[in-house]
Amino acid sequence: MWKPDRQSKKPIYEQIADHLELRISYGEFPPGSLLPSERKLAEQLGVNRSTVILAFSELRSMGIIESRPGSGTRVSRTKWEAMPKHTPNWSRYAEGGSFLPNLPFLRRIREALTQQPSLIDFASGELSPDLAPVDEIATLMSEHRYTSYLGYDNPQGYVPLREALVSYLDTYRGIQTTESSILITSGSQQSLYLITQCLLSPGDAVAMEDPSYYYSLPMFQSAGLRLFRLPVDPYGVCPEDIRSLYKKHRIKMVFMNPNFQNPTGTVFSMERRKQLFDVTSELGLPVVEDDPFSLTAFEGEFPMPLKSMDRNGSILYIGSFSKIAASGLRIGWMVAPRSIVERLADARQQMDFGLSVIPQQVAAQFIKSSYFKPHLERLQIQLQFKRDLLIEALQKELPDLVTFIPPQGGLHLWCKLLYEVPDGKLLEEAIKKGVVFVPGSVYGSDSGFVRFTYARAKAEEISAGISKFAEALRELMV
Numbered sequence: 073m074w075k076p077d078r079q080s081k082k083p084i085y086e087q088i089a090d091h092l093e094l095r096i097s098y099g100e101f102p103p104g105s106l107l108p109s110e111r112k113l114a115e116q117l118g119v120n121r122s123t124v125i126l127a128f129s130e131l132r133s134m135g136i137i138e139s140r141p142g143s144g145t146r147v148s149r150t151k152w153e154a155m156p157k158h159t160p161n162w163s164r165y166a167e168g169g170s171f172l173p174n175l176p177f178l179r180r181i182r183e184a185l186t187q188q189p190s191l192i193d194f195a196s197g198e199l200s201p202d203l204a205p206v207d208e209i210a211t212l213m214s215e216h217r218y219t220s221y222l223g224y225d226n227p228q229g230y231v232p233l234r235e236a237l238v239s240y241l242d243t244y245r246g247i248q249t250t251e252s253s254i255l256i257t258s259g260s261q262q263s264l265y266l267i268t269q270c271l272l273s274p275g276d277a278v279a280m281e282d283p284s285y286y287y288s289l290p291m292f293q294s295a296g297l298r299l300f301r302l303p304v305d306p307y308g309v310c311p312e313d314i315r316s317l318y319k320k321h322r323i324k325m326v327f328m329n330p331n332f333q334n335p336t337g338t339v340f341s342m343e344r345r346k347q348l349f350d351v352t353s354e355l356g357l358p359v360v361e362d363d364p365f366s367l368t369a370f371e372g373e374f375p376m377p378l379k380s381m382d383r384n385g386s387i388l389y390i391g392s393f394s395k396i397a398a399s400g401l402r403i404g405w406m407v408a409p410r411s412i413v414e415r416l417a418d419a420r421q422q423m424d425f426g427l428s429v430i431p432q433q434v435a436a437q438f439i440k441s442s443y444f445k446p447h448l449e450r451l452q453i454q455l456q457f458k459r460d461l462l463i464e465a466l467q468k469e470l471p472d473l474v475t476f477i478p479p480q481g482g483l484h485l486w487c488k489l490l491y492e493v494p495d496g497k498l499l500e501e502a503i504k505k506g507v508v509f510v511p512g513s514v515y516g517s518d519s520g521f522v523r524f525t526y527a528r529a530k531a532e533e534i535s536a537g538i539s540k541f542a543e544a545l546r547e548l549m550v
Contacts (some may be wrong), residue, residue: 073186075117076088076119085126093134096136104147106146110145128145172291178510195509205447209398216433225427227421230256237254238251245366245374256405256427257404257420258403259394259404266416272295275298277299281304281327282517284333287514298321305338306338307341311347314326314355315355318357325360328359330361331481332369334483349383359378364395370459385409388407392404455526475488475490486522488521495511501545501547502540
């Protein structure tokens with residue numbers, strides 16, 4: 073984000089005025105569009121409000137902007153004769169379309185993290201830089217020259233990566249497949265997007281866990297799907313609920329995150345897994361299994377995916393590097409019947425002609441390298457350490473105000489607040505204190521729940537972050 077140059081001889085208010093005029097001339101703020109308020113712009117630029125007032129006065133004197141009491145400050149519609157008289161109403165376009173924007177709480181969290189990089193981040197669902205295999209990947213990139221043809225790749229994905237995934241899935245996930253049944257995607261969300269757009273139709277009914285990460289993804293509503301809830305208890309969903317939903321609503325697909333479920337951390341019990349296969353095979357229902365967290369198990373063996381038990385080909389399996397290695401590589405995959413892979417590969421080719429081949433080459437080398445297993449072991453230890461720091465801080469700062477079940481893997485801790493306060497007010501107060509989290513209502517839950525991600529914050533920030541959250545909560549309890 074642009075900031076004024078405090079070393080420049082030009083006054084800061086003039087720099088701001090020049091910058092806004094430039095953005096207006098570029099069409100970023102079309103004629104008639106509303107500018108940020110003086111207070112908000114001052115916060116974004118790190119200046120006093122009086123400085124922004126001077127900048128706005130400068131632009132008003134030139135006729136570039138105009139202000140009306142109660143209506144804010146807008147770009148003038150009549151400044152330049154050369155300006156088209158019928159400028160597109162970009163605000164209306166931005167509000168249109170069938171693809172819905174992110175939920176307001178998620179947009180507010182993203183905005184806060186952009187404007188205040190110093191916030192302690194319990195919201196972002198990704199690994200901190202110290203947990204990613206940065207050095208290992210840098211070594212691999214220096215050891216291998218990626219000089220192959222850099223044109224469009226196979227729409228299913230880079231063949232050597234799919235071949236490496238065949239071995240990886242067999243060794244680590246107990247899934248036996250072939251490279252022809254694997255589609256490389258840019259991550260779990262692209263896999264879900266392709267499924268909702270290509271395999272389902274507007275008006276179709278689908279079932280998903282409650283609470284669930286899926287409720288934070290407007291792509292389901294954008295696709296016109298009807299969403300029905302499967303309550304999650306400490307053992308996961310109850311398969312008989314799927315049967316009931318099928319009878320009532322003729323659901324066409326089930327979406328699940330069985331291992332260290334996001335946000336609750338629940339692991340779907342073995343007994344219920346068997347029941348699930350009985351129900352879905354009887355009804356002929358496909359299940360989409362999103363499995364990003366299994367390899368983060370803190371103790372014992374990794375919980376196996378549903379796909380490893382699939383004997384009828386009813387599971388569409390989604391995996392990703394984002395939660396176990398590096399989200400920036402943008403590497404995910406789907407294991408599905410050949411006909412489905414071909415259908416989705418065709419759709420993806422229409423979207424972007426396939427992924428960049430270089431990250432796929434890096435990912436293939438990393439999976440096959442001697443670095444992969446030690447990285448997983450180190451990741452499990454470090455995540456467990458951060459989880460323990462978070463639990464210790466919660467027990468110290470909020471012993472009588474929160475309850476939770478310690479997760480045995482994954483990146484998130486799901487808390488119930490014993491003193492309920494409005495989600496929005498709690499989030500805003502926490503941001504003021506210097507910490508950010510995700511309100512439980514984002515995941516379809518009732519108000520009174522929060523999700524803390526312990527993978528993103530630095531270890532030394534966790535205690536201070538929970539202390540700030542506790543301050544925010546107690547101020548709203550008064």
